[in-house]
């Protein structure tokens with residue numbers, strides 16, 4: 016009997032340095048087949064029974080273990096973004112932005128950090144079709160010398176809501192009906208037409224960009240405002256954009272529908288095969304910068320992620336390039352178990368007071384403690400380059416448990432603390448209020464601009480109207496009416512066009 020191979024042991028006995036390597040294959044200490052307890056097994060297909068025809072025996076622990084382990088193979092899928100695909104790569108700094116942030120991984124041109132990226136759809140289950148009309152998740156884990164920096168982005172520059180309390184309710188309306196277990200167009204549009212701050216996001220979702228050709232052909236956006244901060248405590252507000260170097264390419268509604276039937280894993284396959292043949296996809300990273308003074312004057316709240324920042328006022332400043340160049344070896348270990356969170360944020364980058372972002376800081380690790388267990392950061396793919404927190408002990412699957420090191424602030428073995436930049440700008444005053452935002456005319460302006468933008472591309476306004484009409488026609492008449500009213504506020508002609516096209520589809524449905 017030999018111990019598990021040294022590489023596996025060392026991954027956990029040092030301060031885990033496993034993030035930079037892909038997950039080890041297995042405990043491949045034996046060349047022969049064994050039980051999980053390492054005991055040799057003659058014939059894995061044989062089972063013990065009484066005679067040739069009698070009942071099987073409880074002492075056949077190999078069979079029992081096999082069945083028991085199989086029954087426990089599934090873990091909860093992500094409550095949103097369950098269907099996804101991922102790969103490793105590298106983020107490289109291409110321009111100097113040290114005037115904006117003190118983040119160590121951004122501190123010099125040419126500096127490279129390893130990344131893990133996971134793309135996803137949002138609403139469907141883990142077996143659902145890749146080409147569904149949906150925003151795409153674009154989650155990036157950057158393994159930096161100062162810990163993990165996660166950019167848990169989407170393929171849309173804005174989001175549906177700005178009140179975090181609405182998120183579970185909103186998601187329910189986009190998923191299955193509690194009774195019929197079917198997607199429900201009435202419920203879908205009932206929510207959206209009564210929470211009209213979503214309209215700017217709908218302009219994106221129901222354009223052909225709501226059905227990207229593949230994960231390689233779409234952009235990524237922070238959506239939220241973050242802060243880039245310097246050691247001296249000064250900061251700017253920023254939004255981060257990742258622009259695809261492959262060019263944006265989309266599917267029509269009908270192409271997406273066909274693919275959903277013919278090859279429902281199309282974008283997963285496309286990503287894997289592209290990397291496998293060395294056609295490594297890349298994205299150029301940009302930052303939009305707004306000073307706190309400019310934020311005071313800005314037409315919209317910078318904490319409202321239903322709005323973009325006009326690029327003529329806040330130009331895109333290039334700073335990096337991300338390239339994906341390595342497929343995972345094991346999907347479950349490296350992609351399904353990956354745990355991305357906006358709360359993984361390094362010194363020099365800070366969350367803004369956007370309430371949706373603030374809620375996400377809690378929600379992701381909370382979800383992962385449920386989905387993967389309390390020690391999810393010990394899973395190799397989630398392990399930071401350096402970690403030292405001997406106060407967090409035990410719990411399920413405590414593989415790396417700090418041995419005999421003191422589990423309190425011991426005066427005999429003092430820990431070393433690194434000073435991080437001051438956050439003097441973080442000072443809040445006020446009293447607790449019950450807040451929820453109200454929709455105003457102002458909330459339609461950017462949707463109107465987006466409608467005009469679609470008009471600059473051949474056939475895109477028509478596709479937008481069509482894409483909504485074939486979905487909205489399935490909704491209750493009252494809900495259709497309210498939805499037309501919402502798009503009237505974007506553009507009266509759009510509202511009218513949508514009304515006509517949708518009602519035509521309603522008639523077509525009824526014959």
Ligand code: HEM
Nearest residue numbers: 093096133152153154167168169174179182238374378382
């Ligand atoms: C209040 C608002 C939101 C809440 C409560 C929320 C919550 C969640 C939860 C619980 C997960 C599953 C995490 C896991 O089990 O690992 C998730 C996944 C995800 N969310 Fe959100 N979310 C919100 C808004 C957003 C926004 C605004 C974005 C993008 C700008 C976003 C992007 C993502 C992505 C990309 C994933 C998938 C990460 C992966 O690939 O593992 N979410 N979200």
Ligand SMILES: *[C@@H]1O[C@H](CO)[C@@H](O)[C@H](O)[C@H]1NC(C)=O
Nearest residue numbers: 113114115245246247248249
């Ligand atoms: C802080 O550092 C930034 C960038 O180096 C600089 O522009 C700014 O003037 C400094 N502010 C103060 C108050 O020292």
Ligand SMILES: *[C@@H]1O[C@H](CO)[C@@H](O)[C@H](O)[C@H]1NC(C)=O
Nearest residue numbers: 192195196197198199201202
């Ligand atoms: C959709 O929801 C409406 C309103 O709750 C309900 O009347 C209808 O039966 C549902 N339809 C489906 C297909 O789930």
